[in-house]
Amino acid sequence: xxxxxxxxxxxxxxxxxxxxxxxxxxxxxxxxxxxxxxxxxxxxxxxxxxxxxxxxxxxxxxxxxxxxxxxxxxxxxxxxxxxxxxxxxxxxxxxxxxxxxxxxxxxxxxxx
Amino acid sequence: xxxxxxxxxxxxxxxxxxxxxxxxxxxxxxxxxxxxxxxxxxxxxxxxxxxxxxxxxxxxxxxxxxxxxxxxxxxxxxxxxxxxxxxxxxxxxxxxxxxxxxxxxxxxxxxxxxxxxxxx
Numbered sequence: 001x002x003x004x005x006x007x008x009x010x011x012x013x014x015x016x017x018x019x020x021x022x023x024x025x026x027x028x029x030x031x032x033x034x035x036x037x038x039x040x041x042x043x044x045x046x047x048x049x050x051x052x053x054x055x056x057x058x059x060x061x062x063x064x065x066x067x068x069x070x071x072x073x074x075x076x077x078x079x080x081x082x083x084x085x086x087x088x089x090x091x092x093x094x095x096x097x098x099x100x101x102x103x104x105x106x107x108x109x110x111x112x
Numbered sequence: 113x114x115x116x117x118x119x120x121x122x123x124x125x126x127x128x129x130x131x132x133x134x135x136x137x138x139x140x141x142x143x144x145x146x147x148x149x150x151x152x153x154x155x156x157x158x159x160x161x162x163x164x165x166x167x168x169x170x171x172x173x174x175x176x177x178x179x180x181x182x183x184x185x186x187x188x189x190x191x192x193x194x195x196x197x198x199x200x201x202x203x204x205x206x207x208x209x210x211x212x213x214x215x216x217x218x219x220x221x222x223x224x225x226x227x228x229x230x231x232x
Contacts, residue, residue, distance in 0.1 A: 092158065
């Protein structure tokens with residue numbers, strides 16, 4: 001089975017401090033075209049998910065530059081350089097190399 | 113400006129068929145590369161990808177639900193319809209539709225979601 005494993009599942013962070021979320025795929029997400037098909041979404045409380053990062057490291061339109069994505073193959077990381085109160089919610093990685101797309105379990109970021 | 117909105121019955125009885133409609137604006141499903149996907153989220157659970165339809169009628173389904181799902185599009189009405197048969201209480205969830213563009217595959221615009229409850 002295609003599995004996406006996120007860690008940690010819970011992430012308490014002090015405002016102004018950095019945060020990091022890991023996402024590991026059971027299969028490589030690296031396409032022959034050189035792109036890694038791994039996306040990151042944030043679901044704020046009571047809202048629909050919103051795209052943060054696509055193709056592992058490209059910021060979506062309007063996403064603050066404190067968010068960055070990195071990684072290749074099977075291991076990926078989402079980093080927030082300086083957490084703000086508005087960043088609370090659940091972060092999901094999603095494998096989009098080919099269908100069926102698969103989401104991670106989610107990482108809940110909360111403010112300390 | 114791209115918008116999507118899900119509609120359909122919010123209460124379905126077990127064994128019934130659910131028909132959900134995604135009505136969108138700001139793009140056309142006859143445009144090369146464009147697709148609309150469905151994703152659901154059971155209460156307190158993670159997101160689960162269900163199905164996808166592309167401009168060229170390429171259809172994709174979750175293997176675990178493939179026998180119960182049908183996705184269609186009506187380009188003239190700017191709608192995508194997802195039908196799920198034999199509904200069960202475990203199918204109770206918020207159902208989202210979302211816009212995507214091949215070959216990058218990410219979902220960049222999402223609808224607000226529709227909470228569907230399966231109960232007798």
